[in-house]
Amino acid sequence: MWDPVENAALLPWFTATAFLHSVMVQERRSMLRVWNIALVIVTFFLTIFGTFMTRSGVVSSVHAFGEDPKLAMMFTIFMIAILAVSFGLVIYGLPLLRARDPLDSWASREAAFLVNNWILLFSAFFVLFATMFPTLSEAVTGERITVGPPFFNKWMLPIGLILLFLTGIGPLLAWRKSSLRNLSQQLMWPAVACAVTLAAMLAFGIRLWVSGLCFGLCALVAGTVVQEFVRGANVRRGATGTDIVTALIGLVGRNKRRYGGYIVHLGIVLIFLGFAGQAYNLHETVPLKPGEQVTIGRYTLRQDALKVSEDDQKQMVTAYISVFEGGKQIDTLYPQKWFYRKHEGQPTTETAIRRRPNEDLYLVLAKPEVESQTAILEIHVNPLVNWVWFGFGIIAIGTGIALLPERAYSFATAKLPADAATSTAAFLLAVLLSSATMSAQSGSGGQQVAVAHLKPLEKRMQGEILCMCGGCKSPLNDCPMLYCHMREPEKAELHELVEQGKTRAQIQASFIKKYGGQDVLGAPLDQGFNRLAWLFPYLVGAGSVITVGLVAVRLSRRNQASADAGDASEANDAAIAERLDDELRDLD
Numbered sequence: 001m002w003d004p005v006e007n008a009a010l011l012p013w014f015t016a017t018a019f020l021h022s023v024m025v026q027e028r029r030s031m032l033r034v035w036n037i038a039l040v041i042v043t044f045f046l047t048i049f050g051t052f053m054t055r056s057g058v059v060s061s062v063h064a065f066g067e068d069p070k071l072a073m074m075f076t077i078f079m080i081a082i083l084a085v086s087f088g089l090v091i092y093g094l095p096l097l098r099a100r101d102p103l104d105s106w107a108s109r110e111a112a113f114l115v116n117n118w119i120l121l122f123s124a125f126f127v128l129f130a131t132m133f134p135t136l137s138e139a140v141t142g143e144r145i146t147v148g149p150p151f152f153n154k155w156m157l158p159i160g161l162i163l164l165f166l167t168g169i170g171p172l173l174a175w176r177k178s179s180l181r182n183l184s185q186q187l188m189w190p191a192v193a194c195a196v197t198l199a200a201m202l203a204f205g206i207r208l209w210v211s212g213l214c215f216g217l218c219a220l221v222a223g224t225v226v227q228e229f230v231r232g233a234n235v236r237r238g239a240t241g242t243d244i245v246t247a248l249i250g251l252v253g254r255n256k257r258r259y260g261g262y263i264v265h266l267g268i269v270l271i272f273l274g275f276a277g278q279a280y281n282l283h284e285t286v287p288l289k290p291g292e293q294v295t296i297g298r299y300t301l302r303q304d305a306l307k308v309s310e311d312d313q314k315q316m317v318t319a320y321i322s323v324f325e326g327g328k329q330i331d332t333l334y335p336q337k338w339f340y341r342k343h344e345g346q347p348t349t350e351t352a353i354r355r356r357p358n359e360d361l362y363l364v365l366a367k368p369e370v371e372s373q374t375a376i377l378e379i380h381v382n383p384l385v386n387w388v389w390f391g392f393g394i395i396a397i398g399t400g401i402a403l404l405p406e407r408a409y410s411f412a413t414a415k416l417p418a419d420a421a422t423s424t425a426a427f428l429l430a431v432l433l434s435s436a437t438m439s440a441q442s443g444s445g446g447q448q449v450a451v452a453h454l455k456p457l458e459k460r461m462q463g464e465i466l467c468m469c470g471g472c473k474s475p476l477n478d479c480p481m482l483y484c485h486m487r488e489p490e491k492a493e494l495h496e497l498v499e500q501g502k503t504r505a506q507i508q509a510s511f512i513k514k515y516g517g518q519d520v521l522g523a524p525l526d527q528g529f530n531r532l533a534w535l536f537p538y539l540v541g542a543g544s545v546i547t548v549g550l551v552a553v554r555l556s557r558r559n560q561a562s563a564d565a566g567d568a569s570e571a572n573d574a575a576i577a578e579r580l581d582d583e584l585r586d587l588d
Contacts, residue, residue: 038087126537189223196219300323306318
């Protein structure tokens with residue numbers, strides 16, 4: 001949702017992730033010492049800055065705690081002290097922190113880590129800039145400009161794909177320098193997996209930008225990780241004589257951080273699969289009376305009843321929704337509204353979710369009308385969303401493996417006969433083959449309720465115009481507020497403007513005039529001071545590329561000078577040796 005408070009938690013994650021990668025370069029090559037210390041300092045600073053954002057009132061968010069000028073001043077002084085003292089100590093100890101080894105080649109793993117760091121740092125800077133832009137615009141122009149999800153998504157989609165690409169390429173590069181032949185051998189199978197996936201996406205009619213490309217890059221990363229595990233396990237199996245499963249466990253035990261990191265990369269792949277599925281989300285809001293049904297995607301939903309029940313604390317309104325697929329009933333869902341005593345005006349929503357590995361069917365009882373037995377349902381079909389949660393679980397497993405002590409893998413270090421049948425393999429096979437079945441009931445029927453098929457422009461504008469109910473600052477198609485009094489009127493007005501043939505610019509101008517400013521837009525108009533929001537990331541990105549290029553040229557010259565000095569030294573040594581031989585012959 002790109003809420004300022006959520007962004008505050010994301011900012012230190014970017015810089016901490018950059019540190020976790022670049023610190024491996026320091027351990028392996030004694031490089032990037034100053035850079036790594038700077039990343040640690042910035043990570044701590046951003047953690048404090050996130051608290052400052054939520055407690056000072058500097059940003060507007062439903063999760064913030066309001067304005068507190070005194071607390072804001074205290075945090076400001078503390079943050080200035082953090083930066084001054086920390087970087088002062090770095091400058092003081094700079095002679096001891098200089099890198100011992102140069103960067104030998106940009107076709108190397110340490111160079112890939114460095115590019116990864118630049119991209120993560122740019123991401124942190126962009127999110128910080130966009131989050132603070134409303135405050136900056138208010139200070140400069142007196143008008144607080146809203147920066148919503150459309151603006152963030154435009155930038156972060158390509159950045160995320162670049163990071164995913166580096167996740168697949170980085171482990172294939174050698175330290176110091178990768179030859180073209182070695183890189184082509186390493187990249188062959190992951191590239192084949194990527195190409196086959198992209199071809200399959202085209203065959204199934206899935207557009208390549210942006211979901212199809214994301215699926216292809218996920219295949220690239222997964223192919224890289226699987227290749228690393230298979231090669232390492234085969235080498236260890238040949239050396240120890242164990243079976244493939246025990247060899248694989250022993251391989252992880254010998255280098256927990258490396259292979260634990262690869263497992264974390266697999267978790268990232270699963271998360272990106274969930275992100276890619278978001279492009280195919282289905283969302284409808286429909287009123288259903290008993291016996292009426294609606295079809296969305298491959299599901300048909302029938303409202304059977306709207307019942308009221310009570311307990312000592314609350315009144316519960318429950319909708320009974322039968323779910324059909326292919327003419328057979330596959331489930332019954334029960335979305336609810338709970339009205340607590342003395343808080344009837346603030347009901348809670350109990351969603352009903354049918355979870356499956358491929359997608360979720362998600363029902364919300366938005367507004368029950370008990371008198372007419374009408375249930376206004378928000379229906380969401382979210383493809384692949386569960387892979388986001390699976391991915392976080394895999395990340396946790398990979399992190400745990402990296403932190404386990406050596407003795408946890410001691411059973412896998414023994415040398416066993418090559419034909420030994422281990423119980424580990426049998427157990428894993430049993431787990432993989434186990435499955436659960438579900439029963440289905442047949443029969444569907446009832447009056448069909450048609451869903452509104454929006455024109456492309458109307459669907460797009462529902463994602464760009466914000467709901468002005470005052471609490472969520474979310475797009476019209478994603479307002480989470482209960483009993484929102486603005487969403488439906490704004491949608492109706494938008495629909496009327498689209499039907500009148502208005503253009504995107506005219507619709508934006510109409511809403512800006514109605515609300516007296518650009519707060520109603522998810523992204524600021526590209527004009528006047530607002531152009532800074534659109535141009536600044538370009539300028540920072542271009543500046544970063546130029547900086548990296550200058551560093552590359554400087555390091556290349558330094559390496560060439562070192563090589564020339566080495567050649568000259570070798571020539572001098574050869575001349576001296578020849579002269580000594582001549583003098584020794586004369587002595588003889």
